[in-house]
Amino acid sequence: MQDNDFRHHVTHVVEQGYTILPLLLTSEECAEAVVQLDRLYALRDRGGLELIFNKARIFERLYQIAPLLRIVRHFLGDDALLSSMHGSVLGPGEGKGGLHADGSITGHNRARSMADDDGGERITSHVLALNTIWCISEFTDTNGATRLLPKSHLHTSLEMPKGGLERSVIARAPQGSVIVFNVNTWHGPSHNQTQAPRYAVLNPWRRHWTRCEYEMAEVVDPQVLERAGEERRIFGIDAEAPYVERWQWDRDKGGPTADHAHLARGKN
Numbered sequence: 001m002q003d004n005d006f007r008h009h010v011t012h013v014v015e016q017g018y019t020i021l022p023l024l025l026t027s028e029e030c031a032e033a034v035v036q037l038d039r040l041y042a043l044r045d046r047g048g049l050e051l052i053f054n055k056a057r058i059f060e061r062l063y064q065i066a067p068l069l070r071i072v073r074h075f076l077g078d079d080a081l082l083s084s085m086h087g088s089v090l091g092p093g094e095g096k097g098g099l100h101a102d103g104s105i106t107g108h109n110r111a112r113s114m115a116d117d118d119g120g121e122r123i124t125s126h127v128l129a130l131n132t133i134w135c136i137s138e139f140t141d142t143n144g145a146t147r148l149l150p151k152s153h154l155h156t157s158l159e160m161p162k163g164g165l166e167r168s169v170i171a172r173a174p175q176g177s178v179i180v181f182n183v184n185t186w187h188g189p190s191h192n193q194t195q196a197p198r199y200a201v202l203n204p205w206r207r208h209w210t211r212c213e214y215e216m217a218e219v220v221d222p223q224v225l226e227r228a229g230e231e232r233r234i235f236g237i238d239a240e241a242p243y244v245e246r247w248q249w250d251r252d253k254g255g256p257t258a259d260h261a262h263l264a265r266g267k268n
């Protein structure tokens with residue numbers, strides 16, 4: 001990505017709460033993702049669409065794309081963490097719901113996590129997390145593309161701004177693009193009025209020092225972690241809290257030191 005493009009996208013996130021990076025996946029990669037999403041969709045009642053980097057090689061690609069990582073790390077720091085990776089197959093007729101802001105289950109927008117002293121105001125001074133949505137299908141006005149409410153990331157209340165749905169805009173994007181938005185930005189799928197499913201991958205990122213949606217260092221398949229190479233830090237091995245005393249803990253490995261290997265739990 002050219003520096004000018006980078007600055008344009010950063011400014012759009014800062015001012016509007018989102019941006020769209022076009023065409024980062026090839027049509028072959030999207031076609032393979034569709035095959036895999038269809039396979040996993042059939043298993044959805046048993047979690048088929050969760051943590052899909054563990055389930056098909058094509059999804060490992062999504063955290064190896066330099067222009068996206070540059071934007072993510074610009075806002076969340078060099079040690080930003082992948083928080084989850086979820087497949088989405090929005091069928092014909094689906095997507096009539098409203099808008100929401102993320103982080104309301106495990107993040108800082110969780111109503112129960114608001115302290116009295118917050119005065120009912122969300123943290124909007126810094127970007128605490130980003131969501132990214134991969135457009136595995138082209139996103140159009142009619143096929144259930146994501147809607148976003150511009151500037152709503154700056155709205156401090158937990159309640160959506162009045163008239164938010166009417167003022168939201170559909171993120172039109174060519175296949176292979178990725179939508180990047182501030183965790184505070186209200187968004188949601190639009191109505192899929194076509195006869196075909198809309199395919200996407202939902203891929204949020206968080207700061208190293210906040211809780212992710214899963215214990216990523218625990219759930220990642222060891223072979224997937226190995227293949228991540230230099231990018232393995234996005235799984236937060238060094239973000240794991242020690243479960244033994246600190247002198248017995250190897251932070252880089254995310255487990256007890258070699259001398260205390262007998263204290264290791266699970267896969268460690």
Ligand SMILES: O=C(O)CCC(=O)C(=O)O
Nearest residue numbers: 088145146187188189202
């Ligand atoms: O499927 C979409 O377009 C929106 C997904 C969504 O709401 C989310 O990732 O929180």
